[in-house]
Amino acid sequence: MKLILKTILVLLFSILISVPSNAQNYGTIKGTIKDESSGENLLGANVYLKGTHIGNASDASGNYVISQVPAGTWTIVCSFINYIRTEKEIIIKAGEVLIVDFLMKNDQLTFSEVVVTATRNEALITSIPVATEVLTTKKLSESNAKNVGQALESIGGSLIKSYGALGSLQSVSLRGSTDSQVLVMVDGQRLNNAQQASVDLSTIPLESIERIEVVKGGHAALYGSDAIGGVINVITKSMARKDRIDLRANGTLGSYNTKIFDASVGFGKGNYDILASYNRTQTDGNFKYLNKTGVEKEMLNADTKSDNAFFKMGYLFDDNSRLSAFYKYRQSDNGSPGSIDYPNGSARNIIDNNHFSVSYEGLTFGAFALTVNAYLIDDEHHYINPESWMGKEEHVYNSQAFGSLVQFFTDLHDYGLLAYGYEFRKDILESDYFVNNISNPFIGKHE
Template sequence: MNIKMIFKWLVVSTTLILVSFCAVAVPSRAKTGAHVTGHVSCNGRMLPFVTITVRGTTIGTATDRQGYYRLPDLPLGEQTIVANSIGYRIATKQVTTKPNESVVLDFELEEDLLNVDAVVVTDDKDAISRREASTIVNSVTPKLMVQNNARSISEGLPYIPGVRMENNCQNCGFNQVRLNGMEGEYTQTLVDGHPIFSGLMGVYGLEFIPANMIERIEVQRGGGSALYGSNAVAGTVNLILQDPMVNTFQAGFNTDFIGVGIQGSGGVKPDYSASFNSSNVTDNNKAGIAVYGNVRYRTPFDLNNDGYSELPRLKNATVGTRLFHRIGDRGKLSLSYFHITEERRGGNRFDRPYHEANVAEAPHHNVNVPSLVYTQMLRESDLLTLNASFQHVDRESYYGGKANGKDAHPLKDYGLTTDLSFNFGAQYAAHFTQSTLVGGLDFTGEKLKDIKPGYTDYSTAPILKDKNGNDSLAVDKAKEIGSLTVANQITATVGAFAQYSHHIGWATLTGGFRIDRYSVEDLASKTGFHNTGIVPVPRVSILLSPIPELQLRANYSMGYRKPQMYNEELHVEVAGAKQIVQRVASDLRRETSHSAMLSADYNRQFHHLALGVLAEGFYTRLKDAFINKRHNADEEGTVLLERMNFADGATIYGVNLEVNVAPSRDLAFKLGGTFQKSQYAKDVPEELNSGQRDFLRTPSLYGFLLGDWKIGAGFKLNASFNLTGPMDVVYEGKVARNPEEKKVLEENDFSIRRTPSFFDLGAKLSYTFNVFGVDLTLYTGVRNVLNSFQKDFETGAERASSYVYGPMLPRTVYCGLTMGNIF
């Protein structure tokens, strides 16, 4: 059975299963007349947008701006009502509902300035309090995004210990997230807990997903393959989309001015963005819809005024929606969809076609991501979840150019890439008095095809005499170059997983196991590359909480990566006449990892002071680690980096630290830092990893500091500081710093350089006031106040575009406004 037949069979069967469950469920909730209403407050202040749910059902709502909520037509009998909101402790109350009777049930919440009671779902694939999770899970909330004026996912992630964003290309701005120092492909990005974020999407995806479509981001460091399959070696980044709970709206506009006060640049360049969000639910809370959108336009920025951009031009538009319909008291059907279209271009001659530029890197993406999820409560609080998720990416690209005026057949550098990934899954979470059992099945697959379209090589057209005896170029006789299939890859993974957690006093023991069968086939490979394997993946953890304020955790987990194309293999680096492409070796074996983590998490709230301290040690051992072998340039100047295995493996170890201090409700500080070492187990040959034993582009020290101060009278001040320590990077240019480096460049075509440290300081001032019942916020701020930015960018068409490091933006001043009833 081929992959297309399997795909069609799964689509049909999943749809039938979902329809069947919807059919057998109670079609609608009976009108019992049993209503529960009330207000939610804290220290005399009414709290808006507090989530109110009925335990053991899918019934829920949220408080309005006056802190009022209403749950109509509830099931009869004993019910548990739960109030939950970020920044407050979870509260529960019991109530007995009777026919045609209303009950008033008010909540007085306690502040949780450290968010230790925040609900997370990434750790055990089940909603659980952060303090009860078997591993540390950090959340990036909308509040944190707003504080740092993050417009995309990539701008919100660096404020978590062990997480660092970096730019990897001077031309197109390809960036990636590093968890505990490991490259981006070691991290599994999830969308609502589903692994459909493909390698192609991983090239630029974290930058062109706007922040306003996200309810929160959950980051789990350490191996997660026992639950989420391949690639979750360094950890997982779970993008949780917005869910409609109450009638809200918000709109905003922002303008960045890039390069303010920088001498010798190509001038200050604007970056415009606008966004909107709207959420609506029916009066009986039975159905709801959330709609969001975002547009962005950034002009290219030239730091050194050489006519070539350091930041690419961006044109981005996103629109998406999520709908839900409650089926009876205990069932819920959710449909999500979002579409992203993005054009980016780096290089020069932006007013000309790609192939007439000296250098152009210009991918154009169209992304469609639909998903369907059905949840059904069973027994008292068991949860059955069925899901079908898809992601389709169309990319038209150009990586090349005329190479500084040289005739190098620039038409050959166009490319067409299509990628379809999908995930089907079924999961059952059973809750007992002292234990929880989660198990399930899933099937994940991907079909990737990357081709270079054919073109006419007009340089081969002969010169013939026309009927008048004059010389004429016979373009119809020019040589036709056929299309070339670069990659035609099919991957499929079938997995089964189970995890059991048991509470014994103040200890929780958790054991998980997953077994995957994967298949990777490259139909474009001349050697018929086809790799299959069965991988058992265990996970064990222990959580000790001798006192409520302290959690001690010890974890072991295994991870693996299939021998397939990842994001770096789908990116082409251009340096004038030289192209650097990356491919996988035909005998590439899967890479496995063994990770161990120890952590102590102490959180205590005094009368007016909240203090949280986290120390986490991590150790990862990679077996058959993937490593790049550098080949000499071919006749056309193309350099091949071939992905191979390094049998001796590699180790990554270090410590993550986090301190949260809130002297009052109006003032809070967050400090995070990472000390680490990443290196291969033995010295490596010069052609592997550029001959370096230490991982490249991996600083031993990096961290951040955040400050949040509600000044009063609607004013708010936010400050941020990011530290990036020195690291080793590869330089493939031609401008040597000294005679010694010149000799190395002549012998090897590259050298290793040590970068300086960077200190990225930012600040933001905002003012919020109410106009006709709508909150209006005006704000202004600056990123990278000190302009701690790379000073030695390459120049001209022959520049080495991969020689880029440090903060992702130079000094940038911004201003904007938002309006709505979300705050």
């Protein structure tokens, strides 16, 4: 199976070399999209060639650019929520830069504010199987959230569960589902593991996030059985074609010796981009409380320390297809203080998580579009309790997941979008249980 994964990784990087760079039979379409009545620029309008996946979305200034447009006669489509869809017939020649502007007319119908996007992959403008609620970079900044779990608290119908002090495990449920019924993805790749099924939201650094898409309700047909409650897709930032460097750093100090430090750097040059971010969160958690006899006590062994790192690099081709890879790391060491009635002064939870992913998105063939990705997730969890009645107890859980996804999208014109493909995933779960350093395996190894 590891050979299969390596083969897929080699195939992905081979695409980078094999994709034709000859642009002599292609042109470029660009323009501006505005509201017909107010003249306001429209952000996020979808523009694409009818019957294909060749397209793009307008930026904050209402501008869009579609590169690598095959020479010939096309119907170009512009669509935006609350506006009437507009189509124009165009003829584009090889090497031509064609200007096509749109004045969009409001359809007089009122809808709640919804952003339409594709959560299976971010590159295909016309791959829009579901409507989602989106937390943009601006909303994330205004929320003053420190991690994804805190950011999702603003989403209606969501319940965030925290298991301990700041920096500890956080999970989410949507519309009354369990946390194991909510699929969590980064750039379209699932994070749910075989050990817990749910995902620790505190492991995703906020500094590396462009937006968070939340799909409520069951979508098992598209995403699998672990998406009964909904889907959360975290889209990371891209600096491609921005030709600049972004540096950010901030720190927070609080009570109980709480310290939070965040830093990120983004670099874009031409079609290349690199993003790196780091977060350190720690606190003593030694707050005061009254025990059952009314005596004031100090909470012991409630400290936490976690380090989160994220690194991503990518290349954006002229046809807006994208090759990218990311690495995510988390290490945390948290005290496990027990209950007020039965405190524990030395038990520890130690987590070590590594996630590597590589993907190629948005390769188009007329009405067809292709996405390929592969990933490897390694997660280690140790629970150590020196104060057990049996002596020193240690629980060790190691889980690994590696797999790949090949997915096609076919534009069926007025009949909608057809998504199909194949996904392979292998999960390996190993566990051990030690009492006074003597192994007593009760689960062993499962694949």
